[in-house]
Amino acid sequence: MAAWVVGFVLSGCSGITHALEPGFLSAAQYGEAWPLTVDWGIVRCEGESTLVFRAPDGRDYELGLIETAAGYPPITPIWRETGNPNSPRVGLGPVIEAGQKLCP
Numbered sequence: 246m247a248a249w250v251v252g253f254v255l256s257g258c259s260g261i262t263h264a265l266e267p268g269f270l271s272a273a274q275y276g277e278a279w280p281l282t283v284d285w286g287i288v289r290c291e292g293e294s295t296l297v298f299r300a301p302d303g304r305d306y307e308l309g310l311i312e313t314a315a316g317y318p319p320i321t322p323i324w325r326e327t328g329n330p331n332s333p334r335v336g337l338g339p340v341i342e343a344g345q346k347l348c349p
Contacts, residue, residue: 270343280335282323290348
């Protein structure tokens with residue numbers, strides 16, 4: 246619990262106000278497994294299975310590689326790269342799993 250609180254302090258206070266919202270996720274929670282370039286955000290499920298991530302700047306991204314009928318751009322602009330050509334990006338699994346728990 247202490248590490249979680251310290252993570253918020255180090256990443257800035259703006260995420261603290263959202264920490265109690267359903268779907269709140271942060272880099273402090275996931276460490277190196279955090280797949281995004283932003284420090285925190287809120288994942289939600291729209292409809293039956295569309296997963297959307299809201300970044301701290303208020304922009305919404307679909308947790309997929311292509312724009313779908315939901316109309317959100319893909320998460321690619323904020324998806325963290327690894328520098329490894331064989332596995333170029335950090336896996337989105339933690340964010341997808343958290344979002345799926347919010348789907349009906």
